[in-house]
Amino acid sequence: MSVVDSAMTREVLRDISKRPLDISRLNVHVMRGVVHLTGRVDKVRGNAGFLDLQEEMNIVVRILRQKPGVRDVCCEVDFAELPVPDKLTKIRKRRRWY
Template identity: 75%
Template sequence: MSVVDSAMTREVLRDISKRPLDISNLSVHVTRGVVHLAGRVEKVRGNYEFINLREEMNVIVRILKQKPGIRDVCCEVIFDDGPAPDKLNRLRRRRRLY
């Protein structure tokens, strides 16, 4: 990996980490100006329950494509939206019973 690609990878990670996403299982690297995103993206714990992960990734891809030196973004991301709302409500009810 060249020095330029390493610097761009750090810059891309810095930009992604500004968004309310858990990217601990996301692999990010840049090769000759092409950003490769692969892995799993989840919601950050806290007051971010209404965030749409796909919309957030679209915003990130748009931001990255506007950066000088980036030619393209290859996004192979799996979205982990958490349990479905009805399952989440059942879990909350169970916790109240104890």
């Protein structure tokens, strides 16, 4: 890995960490100006508001593509949240009717 790619990796991680995302299981690699994002992304603990992880990652990719020196961004990230219908069924299963 070249010095330029190492510096770009640090900048990418710095930019992603500004977003309300848990990136502890996210892998970031830069090779010849191409940013590779792999792994898993989750919501930050304590984030009470509604957060769409897919939309948030789209914002991150747009931000990264605007950086000078970035030729392309390959995003192969899994999202740790449940789909909306699954969340509703889990809530309904926990609810007790009297």
